[in-house]
Amino acid sequence: MSVYNDKAPLPLPVRRVIEKFGRDLSLARRRRRFSQASMAERIGISVASLRRLEGGDPGLSWGAVARAVHVLGELDKLGSLLDTANDDLGLALMDQRLPQRIRQRKSTEGTGAL
Numbered sequence: 696m697s698v699y700n701d702k703a704p705l706p707l708p709v710r711r712v713i714e715k716f717g718r719d720l721s722l723a724r725r726r727r728r729f730s731q732a733s734m735a736e737r738i739g740i741s742v743a744s745l746r747r748l749e750g751g752d753p754g755l756s757w758g759a760v761a762r763a764v765h766v767l768g769e770l771d772k773l774g775s776l777l778d779t780a781n782d783d784l785g786l787a788l789m790d791q792r793l794p795q796r797i798r799q800r801k802s803t804e805g806t807g808a809l
Contacts, residue, residue: 705753709753710751710753713751713752713753714750714751715751716751716760717748717749717750717751717752718749718751720748720749720763720767721749723767723769724749724767727767729766731745731746731749734763734766737762737766738759738762738763738766739762740759740762744759745763748760748763760773761773
């Protein structure tokens with residue numbers, strides 16, 4: 696069972712990021728000289744959905760977002776967004792759990808164990 700509640704209001708920082716993404720998407724589209732109709736066709740959504748996406752509507756699918764980023768040639772940025780190799784907090788938490796000392800195990804003669 697999911698704890699996600701689509702009726703709950705979005706936290707303000709989340710709302711701001713989604714709205715900024717929409718503004719940035721619109722600007723990137725216009726800089727590339729794509730009309731809304733052309734961009735919507737390339738993404739595979741309606742012009743109305745593209746307008747919602749550019750307006751910061753949080754109800755659009757991740758698929759639409761990913762296709763829009765792909766059309767703009769920026770999919771690699773989305774793919775590396777939560778790259779675990781660059782997760783400084785996660786790596787620091789893992790490092791805290793490392794043992795202070797590594798003891799050599801007693802080997803048993805004849806077993807071939809290291």
